[in-house]
Amino acid sequence: MSDNPQPLGGNETPRFGGIATFMRLPATSSPEDLDVAVVGVPFDIGTSNRPGARFGPRGIREESVLLRPYNMATRAAPFDSLRIDDVGDVATNPYNLADSIGRITAHFEELLRHDLVTVAMGGDHTIVLPILRAMAAKHGPVGLVHIDAHTDINDTMFGEKIAHGTPFRRAVEEGLLDGPRVVQIGMRGTGYAADDFDWSREQGFRVVQVEECWHLSLDPLMAEVRDQLGEGPVYLSFDIDGLDPSFAPGTGTPEIAGLTTIQALEIIRGCRGLDLVGCDLVEVAPVYDASGATSLTAANMLYEMLCVLPGVEYRK
Ligand code: MN
Ligand code: MN
Numbered sequence: 001m002s003d004n005p006q007p008l009g010g011n012e013t014p015r016f017g018g019i020a021t022f023m024r025l026p027a028t029s030s031p032e033d034l035d036v037a038v039v040g041v042p043f044d045i046g047t048s049n050r051p052g053a054r055f056g057p058r059g060i061r062e063e064s065v066l067l068r069p070y071n072m073a074t075r076a077a078p079f080d081s082l083r084i085d086d087v088g089d090v091a092t093n094p095y096n097l098a099d100s101i102g103r104i105t106a107h108f109e110e111l112l113r114h115d116l117v118t119v120a121m122g123g124d125h126t127i128v129l130p131i132l133r134a135m136a137a138k139h140g141p142v143g144l145v146h147i148d149a150h151t152d153i154n155d156t157m158f159g160e161k162i163a164h165g166t167p168f169r170r171a172v173e174e175g176l177l178d179g180p181r182v183v184q185i186g187m188r189g190t191g192y193a194a195d196d197f198d199w200s201r202e203q204g205f206r207v208v209q210v211e212e213c214w215h216l217s218l219d220p221l222m223a224e225v226r227d228q229l230g231e232g233p234v235y236l237s238f239d240i241d242g243l244d245p246s247f248a249p250g251t252g253t254p255e256i257a258g259l260t261t262i263q264a265l266e267i268i269r270g271c272r273g274l275d276l277v278g279c280d281l282v283e284v285a286p287v288y289d290a291s292g293a294t295s296l297t298a299a300n301m302l303y304e305m306l307c308v309l310p311g312v313e314y315r316k
Contacts, residue, residue: 004083007069020061021086022121023069023303028085031114035082036309038119038302039111040089041104044285045097046126046164048157050252052285056298057089057121059250059286064299074269075314076307084306087111101130101162108134117309119302122282124252125152128237129167135278136176139233142277143181144168145225147267148239149188149255151200151207164252164283172203179204181229185221185267186210186242189255210258218263222270229274236271236279236305238264240298248297250289261297265304272308279305 008024021027022038031037040057047053069079078084090107092100108131111118120131125148135142146152150165153172157163161170168184171177187197188210200207206228208221241251244258259267284298306312 002080004079005085006079007067015065020058020065022061022299023064023067025084025086028087031087031111031116033083034085034087034114034116035311036084036117036119036306037087037111038084038121039087039107040121041092041123041127042089043092043100043104043123043127045094045100046162047124047252048163048165050285050288052287053122053124053252053283054094055286056123056282056284059284059289059292059295060121060281060298060302061086063292063295064302066296067299067303070315071304071307074307075316076312077315078306078309078312081311081313082306082309097126097162101126104130105133109137112138117276118278119305120278120280121302122280122284125164125167125239125282126162127282128280129162129170131278131280132167132171132176132235133174135235139277141175141178143178143229143232143234144183145229145234145236145267145271146182146184147186147237147242147259147264148184149186149210149241149258150239150253151184151187151197153196153199169199178232181232181234182206183208183225183228186213186259188257213259213263214257218266219270222267225270226273232275233277234271234274236268236276238279238281238301239283240281240294241283243297248294250285250287250294251283252285253283264301268301268304268308276309281305
């Protein structure tokens with residue numbers, strides 16, 4: 001065991017008590033000495049349909065109190081080898097999308113001045129654009145593992161260039177992504193035209209439509225993804241609507257016949273060995289999530305991301 005702070009255990013203070021930081025980790029506003037900063041981005045004015053993802057960070061923090069520090073399946077003990085705190089939320093501007101984007105970029109650039117990995121709780125998927133701007137400023141163009149029902153490569157939505165369905169088109173235009181090192185997994189549903197997915201393929205992305213995943217383990221896919229993404233920096237972006245709505249109903253743009261929770265675990269665990277420089281979990285809207293299952297699932301997915309970050313040690 002190291003001196004790193006561990007999540008507060010359920011036998012020290014009851015799980016339903018105390019301040020609901022992510023996994024009951026220490027809350028800190030200073031990123032110095034951190035290996036990982038868990039950060040909330042409460043923002044949803046980029047949504048096209050049901051709003052509510054501004055409450056995602058709070059919902060995820062609330063359900064994350066159930067999580068324990070040791071991964072029984074993979075034997076990862078992320079808090080032993082890494083110092084991980086909940087650094088709070090970006091002060092987004094609920095009246096101004098463009099100003100919020102600038103605030104998110106500035107916030108992540110400040111965090112990334114330190115030698116740490118950011119793990120973001122959204123917020124709608126618009127937030128990945130300002131985060132990727134900060135990532136690319138530090139690391140150069142990054143590889144991407146993108147789990148989603150949607151490719152999010154629209155040119156515009158209602159004439160707007162920045163919205164939750166456009167971030168990866170903007171990221172390509174701005175040179176933030178390394179196209180041949182991008183994979184999008186879980187795409188499905190109705191579209192406007194074949195271009196909704198084919199534009200991604202034209203950029204060199206691998207697009208894995210959900211039908212290729214049905215009834216299958218995704219372990220073989222992830223072996224191919226590790227080969228495709230190789231050694232360079234990688235960002236992991238997980239839109240909760242990549243999961244089937246039976247697992248994750250609390251989101252703004254649900255699509256039927258999605259990935260299972262088990263497949264999502266296979267994808268995240270399959271990222272072990274990649275040089276992950278940042279992660280996010282977006283589009284959780286607790287107001288449509290009567291049981292809390294979506295936030296609970298999101299909290300578990302974020303924990304699994306912590307378990308595959310570079311430097312995590314695995315206990316015997
Ligand atoms: Mn998305
Ligand atoms: Mn989506």
